[in-house]
Amino acid sequence: MPLRQFAWHNRERLGLLSIRDDALLLHAMKWPDKVRSPDELAPMKKADVDEDELAWETRDVATACNLPSSARPRA
Incomplete structure (x- = not known):
């Protein structure tokens, strides 16, 4: 697999070329x-969160993700 430099959005990047089926793939890599x-x-330290705050946040996420009521945590 060839390892090449290429330009994308005015930045020089490192890429790995490979072939899969009938497609040529370019895997963008990171410089070391x-x-x-x-x-x-x-x-750095453990977060200080009480049980009530955690319960509220869990309900907010379930609501935002449109989870069915059967999958939502109970109060």
């Missing part, structure tokens, strides 16, 4: 200096 450690992304 752009890849971050998962440790950098982990939260």
Whole structure:
């Protein structure tokens, strides 16, 4: 599989070319200096959330996602 540089939106990127069935695929890759450690992304401390707040947020998400009433959490 060839590894090539290409331009996209005025930025130079790294890509991997491959063939699947009758299609030529370009997989956009990240430069090594752009890849971050998962440790950098982990939260620094545990969030302080009480049970009532969690219950309200769960109901809000269920409503926003249009979940059927049978799948929604009970109060």
